[in-house]
Amino acid sequence: MSMPSDLERIEQRIDDLVREHLAVPDAEIAASCRDVLHEVATQAVVSSQGGKRLRARLALAAFDAAGLPVTSQARDAMTDLACAIEVFQTAALVHDDIIDDSDLRRGKPSAHRALAHQTHSESIGRGLGLMLGDILATVSISIANAAASSLGNPDTLRSVFLGMQRDVSVGQVLDLAVELTPLSDPARLADASLNVFRWKTASYTTMAPLQLGLTAAGTDPQVAGPLSERIGKPLGVAFQLADDLLDVIGYTKNTGKPVGGDIKEGKRSVLLADALALSNADDRSELIDMYEAPSRDARQVRRGIEIFTTSGAVELSRERIRKLWAQAGQAIAEAELPQTSRDMLLEACRTFIPDSCL
Amino acid sequence: MSMPSDLERIEQRIDDLVREHLAVPDAEIAASCRDVLHEVATQAVVSSQGGKRLRARLALAAFDAAGLPVTSQARDAMTDLACAIEVFQTAALVHDDIIDDSDLRRGKPSAHRALAHQTHSESIGRGLGLMLGDILATVSISIANAAASSLGNPDTLRSVFLGMQRDVSVGQVLDLAVELTPLSDPARLADASLNVFRWKTASYTTMAPLQLGLTAAGTDPQVAGPLSERIGKPLGVAFQLADDLLDVIGYTKNTGKPVGGDIKEGKRSVLLADALALSNADDRSELIDMYEAPSRDARQVRRGIEIFTTSGAVELSRERIRKLWAQAGQAIAEAELPQTSRDMLLEACRTFIPDSCL
Numbered sequence: 001m002s003m004p005s006d007l008e009r010i011e012q013r014i015d016d017l018v019r020e021h022l023a024v025p026d027a028e029i030a031a032s033c034r035d036v037l038h039e040v041a042t043q044a045v046v047s048s049q050g051g052k053r054l055r056a057r058l059a060l061a062a063f064d065a066a067g068l069p070v071t072s073q074a075r076d077a078m079t080d081l082a083c084a085i086e087v088f089q090t091a092a093l094v095h096d097d098i099i100d101d102s103d104l105r106r107g108k109p110s111a112h113r114a115l116a117h118q119t120h121s122e123s124i125g126r127g128l129g130l131m132l133g134d135i136l137a138t139v140s141i142s143i144a145n146a147a148a149s150s151l152g153n154p155d156t157l158r159s160v161f162l163g164m165q166r167d168v169s170v171g172q173v174l175d176l177a178v179e180l181t182p183l184s185d186p187a188r189l190a191d192a193s194l195n196v197f198r199w200k201t202a203s204y205t206t207m208a209p210l211q212l213g214l215t216a217a218g219t220d221p222q223v224a225g226p227l228s229e230r231i232g233k234p235l236g237v238a239f240q241l242a243d244d245l246l247d248v249i250g251y252t253k254n255t256g257k258p259v260g261g262d263i264k265e266g267k268r269s270v271l272l273a274d275a276l277a278l279s280n281a282d283d284r285s286e287l288i289d290m291y292e293a294p295s296r297d298a299r300q301v302r303r304g305i306e307i308f309t310t311s312g313a314v315e316l317s318r319e320r321i322r323k324l325w326a327q328a329g330q331a332i333a334e335a336e337l338p339q340t341s342r343d344m345l346l347e348a349c350r351t352f353i354p355d356s357c358l
Numbered sequence: 359m360s361m362p363s364d365l366e367r368i369e370q371r372i373d374d375l376v377r378e379h380l381a382v383p384d385a386e387i388a389a390s391c392r393d394v395l396h397e398v399a400t401q402a403v404v405s406s407q408g409g410k411r412l413r414a415r416l417a418l419a420a421f422d423a424a425g426l427p428v429t430s431q432a433r434d435a436m437t438d439l440a441c442a443i444e445v446f447q448t449a450a451l452v453h454d455d456i457i458d459d460s461d462l463r464r465g466k467p468s469a470h471r472a473l474a475h476q477t478h479s480e481s482i483g484r485g486l487g488l489m490l491g492d493i494l495a496t497v498s499i500s501i502a503n504a505a506a507s508s509l510g511n512p513d514t515l516r517s518v519f520l521g522m523q524r525d526v527s528v529g530q531v532l533d534l535a536v537e538l539t540p541l542s543d544p545a546r547l548a549d550a551s552l553n554v555f556r557w558k559t560a561s562y563t564t565m566a567p568l569q570l571g572l573t574a575a576g577t578d579p580q581v582a583g584p585l586s587e588r589i590g591k592p593l594g595v596a597f598q599l600a601d602d603l604l605d606v607i608g609y610t611k612n613t614g615k616p617v618g619g620d621i622k623e624g625k626r627s628v629l630l631a632d633a634l635a636l637s638n639a640d641d642r643s644e645l646i647d648m649y650e651a652p653s654r655d656a657r658q659v660r661r662g663i664e665i666f667t668t669s670g671a672v673e674l675s676r677e678r679i680r681k682l683w684a685q686a687g688q689a690i691a692e693a694e695l696p697q698t699s700r701d702m703l704l705e706a707c708r709t710f711i712p713d714s715c716l
Contacts, residue, residue: 159503
């Protein structure tokens with residue numbers, strides 16, 4: 001994958017780009033409103049900090065893996081394009097946290113919560129958070145557009161970037177639709193949840209980063225698009241399955257969330273669907289009661305983890321992940337790229353699946 | 359201004375463009391989630407209908423007024439770019455209505471309210487509304503980008519369009535900041551409210567449409583930018599002052615809102631600031647009590663209108679509008695354009711200010 005220094009450069013560059021694009025001259029702002037605008041701009045920087053930058057690093061790895069001759073100016077532009085994906089992710093998370101009414105993000109107060117605290121008003125904080133998400137989404141496109149001008153296939157890059165944003169929003173719509181799906185039909189629930197993963201996660205986590213990186217390096221868009229989908233769709237779905245699985249098996253502290261957090265929140269997941277399908281009648285009704293209640297206590301969370309495990313849902317998730325990872329690997333192996341490029345891609349993609357989930 | 363048929367073409371084209379960009383193949387969506395996604399797509403079309411299309415028509419008028427030779431293909435592209443401004447407005451209004459918790463928009467249920475009704479859930483309706491706003495904002499940029507490719511100065515057009523989106527979001531942040539401004543300093547409140555008008559209204563109502571139209575026709579961006587600001591800034595602020603004034607003097611039913619609606623909602627406006635500055639001590643404390651209360655009844659709304667009128671605030675708003683309109687007219691008169699172009703621009707801009715407000 002990319003050099004360690006890539007990660008530092010990405011982090012610093014995101015900071016610089018967000019500050020630059022959020023800057024509005026004080027002279028153009030009425031004195032009494034400046035403080036609030038500064039708080040929003042500061043929150044934009046804070047919310048942008050501290051991601052694992054998996055998406056940016058995959059985009060850069062795909063750019064390098066394309067194996068086409070590029071200038072150092074082009075690689076700088078590619079770094080900016082990679083940063084634009086991360087800035088968009090922050091925008092999406094800010095809106096996500098409003099929809100889920102989440103208090104925390106990356107171990108810090110969520111954006112709307114922090115802004116509510118600063119303005120001493122829940123409703124104004126939520127409104128400012130909504131706008132912060134809008135601003136970051138717009139800024140991410142501005143960064144991507146500027147970068148595209150110095151890269152291959154600029155029109156395609158711009159339209160892939162916008163398609164990615166639309167798809168993530170569609171995915172969030174589907175995620176809300178899943179909340180309305182009855183628990184009585186586990187196969188339908190599993191199907192719907194896996195579909196959400198393709199739109200809400202795979203779209204911007206793996207598919208678009210691969211496509212943007214390959215396309216920006218000059219790969220024929222007609223080749224880069226389908227190849228990125230063949231690799232990125234199973235990889236992104238496997239990544240989300242692994243993320244949900246880690247929430248239950250808790251083999252890692254990397255997610256920054258307490259174990260069982262998804263169960264506590266009553267999140268309708270593939271794991272839940274599988275547990276409902278595989279468990280005995282008693283456990284099934286216990287799960288349904290638990291998830292139809294407005295909240296779940298610590299004892300219930302432990303019981304949920306227990307049923308997920310004993311029913312075989314945890315093992316089925318591992319099987320799903322192994323199968324999807326094999327599909328992604330197969331797509332990489334069959335790609336019409338030099339062996340060194342395929343090796344680079346495989347290594348970069350492998351980082352999306354924790355060992356403990358395979 | 360533009361021909362009557364322009365308005366019909368704009369309305370139809372917005373409908374077509376929104377449907378086209380919202381279309382997702384059913385095969386890619388899990389069966390149990392399709393209905394909700396269709397409801398969101400339908401709401402996108404419904405929310406997009408029925409505006410006055412002032413902004414699109416101004417953009418087209420500016421394009422024609424530039425007086426440069428253009429192909430009919432280019433004018434079609436300009437129509438799409440003009441439609442993109444309207445689609446963005448719808449996106450912004452959908453988010454605005456969530457922030458203000460508004461029930462109605464253009465005489466119909468607001469988007470998040472309609473979606474709450476359809477899903478039988480306030481919180482899911484609000485989440486879907488938030489995503490609908492995100493999707494429409496992204497779609498507006500896709501429409502603008504595609505149009506820009508067939509027009510003059512495409513890079514400038516793309517960046518002006520994104521700058522417009524950012525500025526409107528900044529304006530919404532400032533609008534929320536005004537809610538935190540104390541009523542004890544009317545001059546400061548008037549200053550802040552006028553500043554909001556520049557960012558939240560003039561940006562996308564007059565400044566960007568003028569700039570996009572002139573630039574798309576091939577006007578030097580270095581000329582189009584400053585000229586659009588000189589005309590569009592006073593014009594857009596005057597337009598918002600007139601909109602607020604109509605809410606009080608009720609000379610027209612065009613706004614689709616009941617008279618005194620802003621007072622009922624406790625909106626902090628320039629009219630309020632002027633009334634606070636100009637009224638006697640008794641009326642001033644009555645206003646402050648009224649606006650610091652959580653809600654206002656019909657009797658209080660009538661008293662508010664009365665104080666706005668007797669204090670001289672209504673007349674001061676007219677004076678502000680007349681002065682700003684004179685500034686816009688002056689900027690048009692001084693523009694280095696043929697007389698016929700200046701006449702066209704003046705006529706187009708004049709439609710933003712109702713006779714009853716001058």
